[in-house]
Amino acid sequence: xxxxxxxxxxxxxxxxxxxxxxxxxxxxxxxxxxxxxxxxxxxxxxxxxxxxxxxxxxxxxxxxxxxxxxxxxxxxxxxxxxxxxxxxxxxxxxxxxxxxxxxxxxxxxxxxxxxxxxxxxxxxxxxxxxxxxxxxxxxxxxxxxxxxxxxxxxxxxxxxxxxxxxxxxxxxxxxxxxxxxxxxxxxxxxxxxxxxxxxxxxxxxxxxxxxxxxxxxxxxxxxxxxxxxxxxxxxxxxxxxxxxxxxxxxxxxxxxxxxxxxxxxxxxxxxxxxxxxxxxxxxxxxxxxxxxxxxxxxxxxxxxxxxxxxxxxxxxxxxxxxxxxxxxxxxxxxxxxxxxxxxxxxxxxxxxx
Amino acid sequence: xxxxxxxxxxxxxxxxxxxxxxxxxxxxxxxxxxxxxxxxxxxxxxxxxxxxxxxxxxxxxxxxxxxxxxxxxxxxxxxxxxxxxxxxxxxxxxxxxxxxxxxxxxxxxxxxxxxxxxxxxxxxxxxxxxxxxxxxxxxxxxxxxxxxxxxxxxxxxxxxxxxxxxxxxxxxxxxxxxxxxxxxxxxxxxxxxxxxxxxxxxxxxxxxxxxxxxxxxxxxxxxxxxxxxxxxxxxxxxxxxxxxxxxxxxxxxxxxxxxxxxxxxxxxxxxxxxxxxxxxxxxxxxxxxxxxxxxxxxxxxxxxxxxxxxxxxxxxxxxxxxxxxxxxxxxxxxxxxxxxxxxxxxxxxxxxxxxxxxxxxxxxxxxxxxxxxxxxxxxxxxxxxxxxxxxxxxxxxxxxxxxxxxxxxxxxxxxxxxxxxxxxxxxxxxxxxxxxxxxxxxxxxxxxxxxxxxxxxxxxxxxxxxxxxxxxxxxxxxxxxxxxxx
Numbered sequence: 099x100x101x102x103x104x105x106x107x108x109x110x111x112x113x114x115x116x117x118x119x120x121x122x123x124x125x126x127x128x129x130x131x132x133x134x135x136x137x138x139x140x141x142x143x144x145x146x147x148x149x150x151x152x153x154x155x156x157x158x159x160x161x162x163x164x165x166x167x168x169x170x171x172x173x174x175x176x177x178x179x180x181x182x183x184x185x186x187x188x189x190x191x192x193x194x195x196x197x198x199x200x201x202x203x204x205x206x207x208x209x210x211x212x213x214x215x216x217x218x219x220x221x222x223x224x225x226x227x228x229x230x231x232x233x234x235x236x237x238x239x240x241x242x243x244x245x246x247x248x249x250x251x252x253x254x255x256x257x258x259x260x261x262x263x264x265x266x267x268x269x270x271x272x273x274x275x276x277x278x279x280x281x282x283x284x285x286x287x288x289x290x291x292x293x294x295x296x297x298x299x300x301x302x303x304x305x306x307x308x309x310x311x312x313x314x315x316x317x318x319x320x321x322x323x324x325x326x327x328x329x330x331x332x333x334x335x336x337x338x339x340x341x342x343x344x345x346x347x348x349x350x351x352x353x354x355x356x357x358x359x360x361x362x363x364x365x366x367x368x369x370x371x372x373x374x375x376x377x378x379x380x381x382x383x384x385x386x387x388x389x390x391x392x393x394x395x396x397x398x399x400x401x402x403x404x405x406x407x408x409x410x411x412x413x414x415x416x417x418x419x420x421x422x423x424x425x426x427x428x429x430x431x432x433x434x435x436x437x438x439x440x441x442x443x444x445x446x447x448x449x450x451x
Numbered sequence: 452x453x454x455x456x457x458x459x460x461x462x463x464x465x466x467x468x469x470x471x472x473x474x475x476x477x478x479x480x481x482x483x484x485x486x487x488x489x490x491x492x493x494x495x496x497x498x499x500x501x502x503x504x505x506x507x508x509x510x511x512x513x514x515x516x517x518x519x520x521x522x523x524x525x526x527x528x529x530x531x532x533x534x535x536x537x538x539x540x541x542x543x544x545x546x547x548x549x550x551x552x553x554x555x556x557x558x559x560x561x562x563x564x565x566x567x568x569x570x571x572x573x574x575x576x577x578x579x580x581x582x583x584x585x586x587x588x589x590x591x592x593x594x595x596x597x598x599x600x601x602x603x604x605x606x607x608x609x610x611x612x613x614x615x616x617x618x619x620x621x622x623x624x625x626x627x628x629x630x631x632x633x634x635x636x637x638x639x640x641x642x643x644x645x646x647x648x649x650x651x652x653x654x655x656x657x658x659x660x661x662x663x664x665x666x667x668x669x670x671x672x673x674x675x676x677x678x679x680x681x682x683x684x685x686x687x688x689x690x691x692x693x694x695x696x697x698x699x700x701x702x703x704x705x706x707x708x709x710x711x712x713x714x715x716x717x718x719x720x721x722x723x724x725x726x727x728x729x730x731x732x733x734x735x736x737x738x739x740x741x742x743x744x745x746x747x748x749x750x751x752x753x754x755x756x757x758x759x760x761x762x763x764x765x766x767x768x769x770x771x772x773x774x775x776x777x778x779x780x781x782x783x784x785x786x787x788x789x790x791x792x793x794x795x796x797x798x799x800x801x802x803x804x805x806x807x808x809x810x811x812x813x814x815x816x817x818x819x820x821x822x823x824x825x826x827x828x829x830x831x832x833x834x835x836x837x838x839x840x841x842x843x844x845x846x847x848x849x850x851x852x853x854x855x856x857x858x859x860x861x862x863x864x865x866x867x868x869x870x871x872x873x874x875x876x877x878x879x880x881x882x883x884x885x886x887x888x889x890x891x892x893x894x895x896x897x898x899x900x901x902x903x904x905x906x907x908x909x910x911x912x913x914x915x916x917x918x919x920x921x922x923x924x925x926x927x928x929x930x931x932x933x934x935x936x937x
Contacts, residue, residue, distance in 0.1 A: 159689060159798035160827075182695060203637070214637075216645055217614050224889075232889035233882065238794045240826040241863040242600050242649050243870055243881055244908065245890040246613070249645025258641075270695030290555075294578070296669040298735050322737030363634035365555040384556075385636050407635035423640045425631050428623060431896035432641055448640040 100124070104146040108166075108223065108231060108262040111145065115260065116229025118143060120439040123227075124446070125256040127168060127195030131202050133353070133413045135255055139445035147197050150262055153177045161268040162220070162237055167197025167261045178268060186212035186269040188347045197261045203253030206347045207301035207317060210382035212269060215252055221265030222248040224258075227437040231262075239267045250432070257447045258436040272300075272319035276327040277342045279315040280334035286368035288314060289381055291333045297326045302382030305345050306371045314381065315343050349412075350378040351389035356414045358388045358398055362407030373401045387412070410448075423448045455494045455537065458515050462497060465507055470545075472496040481540050484525040484532040485587075489872055493520070493534030498545045502620055502628060502658035505541065509656065510626025512539055518902045521656045523564060523592030527599060528790055529871025531651045531907060538902075541656060543594050549573055550659065557664045558617065558634045563594025563657050567601075570662065579664040582609040585867070586775050597657045600649030602867040604700040604774070605731075607825035609665065611867070613648040618661030621647060624654070624898035633661055646893060651869050652904035654897040668733035671699070672743045673767045676728045676755040677721035681705050681820065684726040685800040687753035688824040691730065692797065694749060696742050698825060700731040702774050705804075707819035708781070708832065709773070715780030718773030721757040728755070728824070729770055777821045778832065785817070785834035787843070789850045792868040793857035797827040803856055807831055810856075816842075816849050828866035829857070855880065870908045878910055888913055 105111040115123065121142040126132070128148065147168035154164040158181040165174050171185070171194050178184050188206025189199050198204075200222075205214040212218065221235035224247070234247035251261055282288045285304060292302060301317035314334060318326045331338040351357035360377065362370065364384045370377050375394050379386030384407065390398050395411070395418055402409035403421065411418050423429065426449050433440070433451050445451075452460070462471050472478060473495060482490040494517075499505040512519045518538035525532055534540045546562035549570065553559075554577045559570055567588040570581035584603035585591055591601070597619070602611045609615075618632035631647075632638040647654050678684045684703045691698065704712065706725050712718050720727050730746055732739050750758060761767035773780075781788045795803050804820065807829075811818040819832040831853050835846035854864045854877055864870070864877045878887060887909060895915035897903070905912065 157796060157798070159693065160796040161692065162796070203642075205637075213610065213614055216642060217610060226889060230885050230889070232886045234886065234890060236863050236881070237861045238796055238827055238863050238866070240602060240606065240611070240794050240823070240828045240866040242602075242611075242867060243863045243865050243874075244878065244887070245893050246600075246645060246649055247890060247893070249613070249642045250893060252642055252645070253637075254641055270697070273695070293666065296578075296666060296735060298666075298668075298738070320734075320738050321741045322735060325737040326735055359637070361635040361637050363553070363556040363558070365553070383636055384634075402635075405635075406633060408639060410639045420639075424638065425629050425640060425643045427627065428629065428643060428897060429641045431899075432893065435892040435896045451640075 100141045100144050102144045102146060104149050106149045108150065108225065111150065111260055111262060112225045112229045112231050114145065115225055115227060120441050122441050122444055124443045125201070125260050127198035128170065128193045130191035130194045131198060134202060135446040136417065137446070138443055145260065147195060156181065158183060162239070162265060163268055164237065164263065164265050165196055166263055168195050170194070171196050171199055179271060182271050183268045184271050185218060185266050187215050187218060190348050196264055200252050200261055200264060201254060201256050205385070207303045207380060209380055209385070210302060211300035216249045218266050219248040219252060219264055220267050222251055222261060223263035224251060225260040225262055227259060227439070227442050235265065237265050255447055256443045257433060257451055258442065273321055274323040275317065275319045276323045276340055277315055277317050278327050278330045278334060278338050279313060279341050279343045280338040281311045281313045282334065283311055285312045285314060285381070288333060289368065292316065292330065295329055295333060297330055299330070299382065301380065303346065303379065304367065304381035305343065306377045308374050308376055312371060313343060315346060345378060349387045350376045351413070354415055356390045356392060356395065357412040358390050358409050359412050360386045360388050360398060360402050360407065360409045362402055362405040366405035366407065369405070370401060373398055420448065454515055454517060458511055458517055458539070459495055461511050462508060466497070466504060470498045470500070481522065481534060481542070484522065484527045484530060486528050486530040486871070486873055489530040489533050491534045491536050493540035494537050495539045496542060497539055498542050500545050502622065505656055505658050506622045506626050506628045508539065508541055509622045509624065512902060513625050513900065516900065516902065518905050520904050521594065521598065521652045523595035524566070524590050526587040526591045527595060527869065527871065528792065529865065529869040529873045531599060531869050531871035533872050535905065543592060546658070553634070554579060554664070556634050558661055559664055560659060560661050561593055562659060563592060563597070565593050567591050567593060567596060574664055575667070578667050580667055581615070581662055582665040583612050583615055586778070593660050593662070594657050597648050597660055598650065598652045599867070599869045604702055604823060607701065607823065608697050608699045613645060615663045616644055616648055616660060617663055619644050619647060619657050620659035621655045621657050624900065624903040651871060651908050653894055653908055655903055670736040670739040671731065671733040671767070672739055673729065673731045673761040673770055674747065675720070675759045675770045676730070676750045677724035677757040678726045678728065678755050681726040681804050682801045683754045684728040685804065685824065687728055687750045687755065688800070689798060690749040690753055691746055692825065694745060696746060698730050699733040700729065701825035702729040703727070703822050703824040704774060704777060705820040707817060708777050708821045711780040711784045711819060712773035712777050714783040716772050716776045718769060720773055729774055774821070781819055781832045781834065785836070787835050787837045789833040789846055791829070791831045791833060791850050791853050792865050793829050793854050793862060794866040795827045795829065795857050795860045795862035797824070799860040800824065800827065803860055806856055807853055810849050810852050814845050814849050816845055818849065826866070827862065872907055875908055875910045878908070
């Protein structure tokens with residue numbers, strides 16, 4: 099049974115890592131993604147970030163916020179909203195911490211307009227496996243000084259170090275948000291029409307349950323959202339309604355099931371419906387999530403690969419072999435540099451890293 | 452036979468004669484990039500025609516322990532492509548094919564020597580473009596853009612190169628060809644594309660780049676506003692952003708920059724302007740119309756004495772002509788000049804501009820200011836006459852002091868030109884030893900022998916054999932009172 103420690107400061111977290119030698123450590127925020135990834139090979143210590151909290155600075159005029167990693171995303175959004183701003187990221191888990199969102203590279207519908215957390219993270223502070231505190235990036239949006247370690251740590255699932263502080267670029271809260279939703283018989287045709295219409299949607303989401311017609315939902319934000327929503331409704335057909343669908347910003351799998359992420363070229367999204375699993379996600383960017391019965395895992399992987407994309411298992415009750423990961427040699431060398439004794443979340447990442 | 456001569460002989464066995472250059476005179480053609488005060492003649496110049504040849508060259512370098520530097524069009528402004536005297540310069544200008552365009556997938560696959568603007572030219576008729584637009588976009592290469600994470604006037608809204616690259620094929624410094632990402636987003640594992648873009652050629656050479664194509668906006672509207680003073684132009688910028696509007700671009704030029712632009716390209720900016728502000732909005736017709744009215748109102752409130760609205764593409768081009776020619780134009784009013792590139796938080800614009808002005812006055816140097824106001828990216832142009840004794844040193848001092856101002860106000864020593872050879876010495880002013888050491892752990896993972904563009908970015912190379920030290924007390928920034936321990 100691993101010990102649980104909840105450091106109260108970044109320095110305390112750093113001392114903890116420095117003093118625990120080669121003990122195997124996993125980092126945990128709110129624990130909303132505890133069932134993601136593979137279980138660790140060994141685990142002596144769980145370091146929780148839930149006391150490393152607080153918005154250190156919201157520079158509204160510069161549209162930048164500095165926030166401790168254990169801060170719940172919802173709490174950050176509340177602080178920012180007081181000044182009409184937001185961190186433009188969607189997290190299906192409402193209680194998630196910002197550090198967890200970064201470490202797991204969580205994204206949702208609005209990635210179409212704002213990119214993912216890698217695009218919004220402009221500065222990062224980390225504690226290395228050896229307890230050294232290091233920073234990269236800064237507090238300005240435009241900055242090419244030094245390596246962009248923020249991107250390296252985004253989606254690294256705690257295998258390279260502990261993220262303790264993040265600096266984000268912010269966006270204004272949109273005056274108006276309208277979601278137009280409709281079941282569609284021919285998603286390919288409608289998606290092409292939407293793209294041609296220059297509607298600048300903030301999200302184009304699709305829900306494709308197996309054997310049922312797909313539903314599209316289009317989010318339009320900004321001053322003239324109403325005018326654009328009318329065009330979107332026309333393109334979606336007579337069944338279009340202005341409503342956020344119940345499945346918006348949620349994964350299609352249920353707890354204990356297998357969840358996969360399926361990323362394909364845009365034009366290959368509609369054909370995924372033939373795979374026979376429930377898929378849902380961003381048709382506008384080609385990043386979808388699938389609820390997959392064990393016997394269909396291979397089929398989903400083949401479909402993604404044949405479409406020129408890739409798939410990863412996000413959560414699974416049993417171990418599933420992965421596809422080969424391009425660049426794995428470099429990734430292993432990165433892991434060896436940052437964590438030479440292999441003590442950080444060992445075995446939980448791709449290819450057993 | 453020297454190591455270089457042996458390498459040249461090896462390469463000639465695989466590559467036709469004209470692809471391997473050893474002639475001293477010809478080598479000198481490549482002695483500098485866009486930052487001409489640094490000059491080093493490379494020992495060898497090689498022109499690969501494809502990824503396999505590029506990998507072969509790098510592998511040969513790795514085996515011989517000879518450093519290599521990649522070069523695209525050579526337009527960089529930080530000496531990132533400055534050759535190594537005992538090394539090989541790998542020039543990608545023969546790798547200029549646009550391999551694939553898929554409008555349906557909103558992607559293009561290009562070789563590294565492809566010129567930035569040529570991507571847009573290839574897809575414009577389909578209603579798409581390639582968004583990052585560095586001022587040199589008519590000549591700079593995509594490979595160089597990837598190395599430098601190039602931005603441009605429109606990156607305020609659309610982001611930098613790093614936000615538009617979805618796939619890479621790279622030759623790692625050991626000669627291994629690695630494909631990362633592609634048309635589909637979010638490749639599994641660590642974000643190697645994110646780590647590679649902007650690494651200034653120190654992690655390898657990109658041999659193929661997959662980029663995102665952006666839908667052309669339905670409407671574009673551009674205005675030019677004249678102010679008495681840069682403070683007012685800065686205030687207008689803040690007011691626009693505070694109103695929740697993200698323009699495609701917001702640019703400011705001060706009086707001296709305007710004077711230079713007028714002398715060079717007769718852009719006809721309003722007479723007597725102490726500052727001009729260019730604002731461009733794009734997007735859906737209905738949004739742009741609404742926001743444009745709002746922007747005009749805000750600019751009037753901030754004291755603009757003349758606002759011009761571009762009525763067509765020709766007029767819009769004229770507004771931009773002065774801005775885009777500003778760097779070169781300064782050559783009309785000064786025999787020599789340094790182009791600086793620093794970043795400050797947008798709200799610090801008025802104070803920093805005033806302090807730059809003070810610096811100029813104290814040192815008797817003229818400084819023209821051109822900047823991407825929306826993201827606080829300053830491009831002060833420090834003017835001097837190299838024939839005047841001490842002038843170059845004074846200009847260099849002012850230029851360096853401007854970077855200190857940027858750091859002091861929480862900014863960066865470079866927003867888009869890169870660190871290269873020019874600013875490596877400033878890195879310790881922005882980052883602690885631990886920060887720099889940690890960044891170099893990434894370097895060591897890609898290039899343990901340190902042969903990819905050595906001497907760039909980092910002032911003190913880290914030996915990759917070293918095991919990272921265990922905790923050594925307090926963070927230096929804390930010890931120096933620069934940071935608070937949280």
